[in-house]
Amino acid sequence: MIGKRAVNGSVLVVVVALLVVLTVLGGLLSVLTTTGARTGADQSQSVQAFYHAESGLEWAVWEMRRQEPDDDDEYATACGSLEGHEDPDGRYRITVLENQGGNCRLQFIGAVPGIDNPQAQRRLRVTINPRAVEGRDPNVVQDPDNWANACSGANRSCNDDGSLTFSSNSGKDQLNRSGAADDLVDGDAFTGEDEVFLFLRFREGEGDPADFGLENVPENGDRMWSSDGTGDLPDGYNAGASLGNGFTPNQLNDSNNLRFIMEWDGDQITLEASCIGTRAGCEGGTDDPADQWGEE
Incomplete structure (x- = not known):
């Protein structure tokens, strides 16, 4: 009897120990599951808050364009009008950080579920480029003040919509600088340390660009650049080339001797827009070109 009791007692101890272990494991699994679910929810809310901040940016550019500022004073007025603006659904709020010297530096705070009761927030700081606000679609390659033969000759035409059509039978053409006429690019577009790009938009459904670029760029000699190798545009x-720094x-x-050189495949090709500057500058302006929209 004593031996049997001892065996039963040992079994009971083992069972109790197993129950304790299973209870601990169950509790740990519950904690891990809850923590994982909470982490996933937090990440989802954070991403959503960032999208709300980006929505604020899109609205700000649209609103400033709607006001159609024509000079620095009107631009500053349009920028100042954004101070304290909140999305009607409470998803973002705008703060003006700087508004002088042609700079409109804004902060966008996106929140989930809303600004007044945030569970997640993301902040976006952006300097909006006046060129983007003016609503213009710049084509620095077409401007006849910069190129002696931009709108002349049977093989090219400057169209009413601001586009430039090349139609040489050889599939090649070039524009020559007409001396130091008007500014080709804004004086603050980049610095000597920045990598500078030439970005172009060609009309779909026509010819395909084979090669293009600027020749006789200062400090860099004669060069021609392919449309490949610029990374994300x-x-x-829909095409771009690095001009270096x-x-x-x-x-x-x-x-004075700058040239824009164009080669294409097809009967003709139409250039709708162009930009010379940093990648971020051609995107519309940022605090730091390396950080895209300056997210924090």
């Missing part, structure tokens, strides 16, 4: 452009806007503007 800014919105609104080591030169300033004034050097580019003062280059």
